[in-house]
Amino acid sequence: xxxxxxxxxxxxxxxxxxxxxxxxxxxxxxxxxxxxxxxxxxxxxxxxxxxxxxxxxxxxxxxxxxxxxxxxxxxxxxxxxxxxxxxxxxxxxxxxxxxxxxxxxxxxxxxxxxxxxxxxxxxxxxxxxxxxxxxxxxxxxxxxxxxxxxxxxxxxxxxxxxxxxxxxxxxxxxxxxxxxxxxxxxxxxxxxxxxxxxxxxxxxxxxxxxxxxxxxxxxxxx
Amino acid sequence: xxxxxxxxxxxxxxxxxxxxxxxxxxxxxxxxxxxxxxxxxxxxxxxxxxxxxxxxxxxxxxxxxxxxxxxxxxxxxxxxxxxxxxxxxxxxxxxxxxxxxxxxxxxxxxxxxxxxxxxxxxxxxxxxxxxxxxxxxxxxxxxxxxxxxxxxxxxxxxxxxxxxxxxxxxxxxxxxxxxxxxxxxxxxxxxxxxxxxxxxxxxxxxxxxxxxxxxxxxxxxxxxxxxxxxxxxxxxxxxxxxxxxxxxxxxxxxxxxxxxxxxxxxxxxxxxxxxxxxxxxxxxxxxxxxxxxxxxxxxxxxxxxxxxxxxxxxxxxxxxxxxxxxxxxxxxxxxxxxxxxxxxxxxxxxxxxxxxxxxxxxxxxxxxxxxxxxxxxxxxxxxxxxxxxxxxxxxxxxxxxxxxxxxxxxxxxxxxxxxxxxxxxxxxxxxxxxxxxxxxxxxxxxxxxxxxxxxxxxxxxxxxxxx
Numbered sequence: 101x102x103x104x105x106x107x108x109x110x111x112x113x114x115x116x117x118x119x120x121x122x123x124x125x126x127x128x129x130x131x132x133x134x135x136x137x138x139x140x141x142x143x144x145x146x147x148x149x150x151x152x153x154x155x156x157x158x159x160x161x162x163x164x165x166x167x168x169x170x171x172x173x174x175x176x177x178x179x180x181x182x183x184x185x186x187x188x189x190x191x192x193x194x195x196x197x198x199x200x201x202x203x204x205x206x207x208x209x210x211x212x213x214x215x216x217x218x219x220x221x222x223x224x225x226x227x228x229x230x231x232x233x234x235x236x237x238x239x240x241x242x243x244x245x246x247x248x249x250x251x252x253x254x255x256x257x258x259x260x261x262x263x264x265x266x267x268x269x270x271x272x273x274x275x276x277x278x279x280x281x282x283x284x285x286x287x288x289x290x291x292x293x294x295x296x297x298x299x300x301x302x303x304x305x306x307x308x309x310x311x312x313x314x315x316x317x318x319x320x321x322x
Numbered sequence: 323x324x325x326x327x328x329x330x331x332x333x334x335x336x337x338x339x340x341x342x343x344x345x346x347x348x349x350x351x352x353x354x355x356x357x358x359x360x361x362x363x364x365x366x367x368x369x370x371x372x373x374x375x376x377x378x379x380x381x382x383x384x385x386x387x388x389x390x391x392x393x394x395x396x397x398x399x400x401x402x403x404x405x406x407x408x409x410x411x412x413x414x415x416x417x418x419x420x421x422x423x424x425x426x427x428x429x430x431x432x433x434x435x436x437x438x439x440x441x442x443x444x445x446x447x448x449x450x451x452x453x454x455x456x457x458x459x460x461x462x463x464x465x466x467x468x469x470x471x472x473x474x475x476x477x478x479x480x481x482x483x484x485x486x487x488x489x490x491x492x493x494x495x496x497x498x499x500x501x502x503x504x505x506x507x508x509x510x511x512x513x514x515x516x517x518x519x520x521x522x523x524x525x526x527x528x529x530x531x532x533x534x535x536x537x538x539x540x541x542x543x544x545x546x547x548x549x550x551x552x553x554x555x556x557x558x559x560x561x562x563x564x565x566x567x568x569x570x571x572x573x574x575x576x577x578x579x580x581x582x583x584x585x586x587x588x589x590x591x592x593x594x595x596x597x598x599x600x601x602x603x604x605x606x607x608x609x610x611x612x613x614x615x616x617x618x619x620x621x622x623x624x625x626x627x628x629x630x631x632x633x634x635x636x637x638x639x640x641x642x643x644x645x646x647x648x649x650x651x652x653x654x655x656x657x658x659x660x661x662x663x664x665x666x667x668x669x670x671x672x673x674x675x676x677x678x679x680x681x682x683x684x685x686x687x688x689x690x691x692x693x694x695x696x697x698x699x700x701x702x703x704x705x706x707x708x709x710x711x712x713x714x715x716x717x718x719x720x721x722x723x724x725x726x727x728x729x730x731x732x733x734x735x736x737x738x739x740x741x742x743x744x745x746x747x748x749x750x751x752x753x754x755x756x757x758x759x760x761x762x763x764x765x766x767x768x769x770x771x772x773x774x775x776x777x778x779x780x781x782x783x784x785x786x787x788x789x
Contacts, residue, residue, distance in 0.1 A: 109578045109579070109581075109582055110582075111578075111579060111582025111583065111585075111586060112578060112581050112582040112585065114582075114586070115581075115582055115585030115586045115588070115589055116585065118589050119585060119588070119589060122589070122592070153574050153578070180573055180574040180575075180576075180577035180578050180581070181570050181573050181574060181577075200577075201577040201578060201580070201581035202577060202580045202581035202584045202585070202614045203581060203584075203585070204584075204585075204588065205585055205588050205589070207654075267650070268646065268649070268650045268653070270646075308653070308657065310649060310650075310653060310663070310664065310665075311662060311663070311664025311665065311701070312649075312664040312665035312666050312667065312701070312702075313646055313649055313650075313664070313665050316653065
């Protein structure tokens, strides 16, 4: 998985490059929006990490120009400001996620992985989270190469959680995903299926309960 | 503060206009009333007097001296009847000798007060019966001897005759006074209306509304005032925007190197072979993290102050979504500390500066996670209140003793014995943000008197939004 870092600050860029490389990504780095456009025009990337405060052309303008040019490359925006305006602007302009400086490197890596995974799941039928792999077409799951025995409802919940791995998925959403067969389901049903899934998944991936909100599927740290 | 004595208050323009207009106008109208009375009543009085004089001359014409020297006055019945017809009633008369001796006629009429001059003179007298009379005195010669004749008619008759005219004239005058007062009142009010509308527009603004006032709609008299106000508003707006920009620039200049250093130290810690080196790098990293946190808090405080003046930053914020975001953002820290972080949300929305509310919740949650030991429970709540809404963060940590609660809201103050590191700015930021939103902040104990419950209550939406 190849990432382009667009960051003018040497210290930050260097740390990002080393950190993401250490997390298993292939990383290239440029220092300006103009260089980024040149690099993206000639090379293939899976994701761009873009700083908002670039010299001359800023990061938001770069994202807008990319989207206007029909480029759907996932973009993670980095900013030193924490205002709502920037955040809204960034997401409105077509950025996919947003991180405020200072950040922790594992968090950057996790966000990058999640963004790439989500983009790929739109085009490919396979979803990989650690040793867990889901085939969205045949609706089957494998754990460490072994076919996982899950019911249809368990599968629906697992799929929902995996597509948004690392993010909290609301219980209502999970309920809607399984309610298709039986309208009488209560939120408790979700809890039952989640606990069954936990038993089947073991240590490979963790399904965390977020009390009052829902669940989050976490992949193990690499 | 001000060494000079307070100047006299300028008072109300409307009141001053009314005083300046109504007092002289009222005086003038009262004068006119008096004048009308005199103009109407004076001539009528002389007309009545003249007719009384005529009557006196008729009486005088029938004074006869008998052969024995007695003087008599007897009107022939047709003359008496005609006189009664012209006068409205039969006039009363009395004839006196020059020494005041009554010779003939009505003895109830008053005797002359003293010697009369030749010709006619008039007086008014009240008879024993209580009747007020107008009397004409006529001194004339008959048979070479001076005689005094008094002819009297009741004043009541005259008043009855003149009343309609006087009444009509005075009624008109009073109506005129009422009309003038009403016109002045209406005129002053209408004349001042643009001024009052301007006042209402100003009064309805909130502190954050710095948009210029519409100069086209104000009267030219106060246009210079409005222009100066607009210039002032523009300056304040400019200052607020410059402040925002400065803070944004400062944020960028501070955060970027902090981010670089922190990430570099993270890598260094990972790569360090020797354990002592790794521990020292970790210590430096922790210090840097604290510095970054404090810088963030200070920037938040600075931005919150600037943002207070910009009304356009206020939007409708969905509280359950805000709570969900905060929980999501702090979930990793909670998991790390084995704290059960959860939410209990009910639909609610407030009009607020969204990023400030996010900071508020983040600070409260930060504190809760800091002070709650592993295995504890932290719960975020939100919901609607009568017209308003609330946000709440509750933990089952050690709690804050009641006597410490007011102090922890001050900047750089931390609760006694507070574990871990903190800038001591968190709750100060919270109380600033609470004040900016006109909300109420309450620091209490959690359920069963354990832990801490921080609660923010937002009042019912301001009326302006409804109207």
